[in-house]
Amino acid sequence: MYDHIPGPERTSFWTGNLNYITSADKEGKHLGDLLLDLAKKYGHTFKLILISKPLVVSVNQEAVKELLVTGGHKKSDDIYKRASKVFGNRCLGNGLVTETNIEKWSLKRNLMNPAFKREYLIELMSQFNECVDKLIVQLHKFADDKSPVCMMTQFSRTTLDVLSKVAFDKEVNSLENDDHQFPTAIRRILDGMSLKKLSPYVQNSPTYWFYRRNVRKSVELIRETGKTWIKERIQAINNDETVHNDILTHTVKMMGENTDLDFEEIIDDFCTFFIAGQDTISTATTFAVMFLGQNPDKMKKLVDDIDTVVGSKAKIEYNDIGKMKYLDMVWKETLRLYPPSISTVRVTEKDFVIDGINIPCGTDINLSTYISSRLPEFNDRPLEFLPERFEPDSPIKPSIYTYYPFTLGPRICLGQQFAKIEGKLILAKLFQNFEVRLEPGQPLHVVLESTLKLKDGLKCLLVPRLKDKKNDK
């Protein structure tokens, strides 16, 4: 059924091409880069065999449009089950990202949409500002141009504190607590969910016993936290206390309005927001700083943009974010080169033809913005960090069916606007307050732990910017 689809030979009768994925890191390349190599070798549509099941990978733009936007194809059960349970422990369960039943998903999505409306996010600007200001205070402690500070760690804590505050009305204060368990737990869970951990060896071997135990314990920590916070909120609502109309309240209300949902499913959604909402933004902002550090001319343009629009203003408003045009281009270009989530998977609802190849009904198809954004046939100078490609009248602006870091269609990221506001606010405040340099000579090795990351973080040297250099607003 699949022999006619091009792709590498199976390397094992039992596991097919799984070793491509599991050995990716050993070869110094992550899965995204391996798939990119395969796309260059086998064409825009090719297959891999994972254990005994084929996975077709396609960057064909018609296929992207049909599978994500127009065709009503559902998410793949096999692939999303991986994030649903990790080493036997329920993790994202049937949360919004992993729910594959279209009717159930649609019901939840409609109930959650209001929590991400623009007007509501605008109301949150003061809280966003306050949380990011704590990052700036923290960074001043290192700002002597000599003490390297890991921006990935600082961003990861900041995004956790912001999310906990604005989505769940909880002060986690991980920025002030080096030993906070949540950031490590989230990183462990994401690594445990990644495809490279699918190998039977990782799943069963005693060598990985401690690894599996640590991942399971991390899942327990986040789910228990969710359980406690949800119960507290339910109690507050039942006692007629004033509660924020935040993501947690909307999640709790889902249970009231949808009698099919049980408590465990509400925890699934808590975990989904907690993990999806924290890691992605910190990853994106870290890569942005890396690119800007490597491209001082682009950094200067960004600093000029920030100075012109906000100067030394303490509270950055929602409208200011929209006015910083170069910041928007930097954000988009970072997500083109390093989209935190490299692909999404749909299962075909009918037979259809992609690139002249017949794809049978029921096939899992991986659609990857990471691969298409790096192919020269779709992008001018694809590997160059060139924010200007997103200028309004740019002739080299990527097409929407090759560039979709938040995916497309009905299952587009629910937190897209939230992420844009927070990510841009972090970058604007960082460059408003500091001169930033990368520590020279550090390895910038990218790994895929469900999301793309810098394996060893990103060390920067900071110097406070002189106030008189800025335009007072």
Ligand code: HEM
């Ligand atoms: C730069 C930041 C972010 C990026 C690049 C991003 C990207 C994505 C992508 C690619 C998906 C689709 C996943 C798939 O199809 O497998 C997704 C879904 C989702 N994201 Fe995000 N995300 C970001 C931030 C956030 C934030 C901050 C939140 C919440 C606070 C969030 C919540 C969600 C949810 C709930 C879904 C599932 C949507 C659905 O299926 O209805 N994301 N995101």
